[in-house]
Amino acid sequence: MLWVSKAAVYESGKGVRAGVPVCWPWFGAVPGKPAHGLVRTRLWQLRGAALDASGQVVLRLGICDDDVTRSFWEHAFELELLVTVGRTLTLALTTHNTGAEAFEITQALPSYFCTGDSAQTTVQGLDGCHYLDKVQDFALCQQSGAVTFQSETDRIYTDTTANSLIVDAATGRTLRITKQGSASTVVWNPWSDKEKTMADMACSEYRQMLCVET
CATH class of the missing domain: 2.70.98.10 (Beta-galactosidase; Chain A, domain 5)
Incomplete structure (x- = not known):
């Protein structure tokens, strides 16, 4: 169902031409900043893996701000991506503002x-x-x-x-x-x-x- 390019590059700091990348907190090009946001080329943490009551696999992935993200975007955040795999594929992306200031995002x-x-x-x-x-x-x-x-x-x-x-x-x-x-x-x-x-x-x-x- 999901496609992976035969020429995909698996290298730190580069996007992978495959699957479902996460574009956040902006989508597209922003002058002087990484294309499609801050998290598309970063390593995420696996925070949980389980089977639900219907036998589907549920993965919980997360990523939060650090010195690198704050050099491009000053806000504190935590993202959670819930991936449910069974007869269907469900992705749920949740943004948590862990700082004191409000921010606006676009995502894809x-x-x-x-x-x-x-x-x-x-x-x-x-x-x-x-x-x-x-x-x-x-x-x-x-x-x-x-x-x-x-x-x-x-x-x-x-x-x-x-x-x-x-x-x-x-x-x-x-x-x-x-x-x-x-x-x-x-x-x-x-x-x-x-x-x-x-x-x-x-x-x-x-x-x-x-x-x-x-």
């Missing part, structure tokens, strides 16, 4: 999903939603029908709490993505030209994946 869970062929895959549930198209210099557009993939796709769908379906015609599989506490959805696939500029993606892997970020 950019999930990399496997596809049999992205050109034969659609994302449903966003029909009629407005989005900012990064490929068109953040032009404001409106979705008509399902999202399809025939070229580079990098869109931020705004003001939507809707769930999404990834319909993969090549494998006959449909994935349902539900969310809470999020009013936007990002859909991304680099396609062929951009993939060539990315050292952590192997040739033609863009046909095997897509991201739906909540």
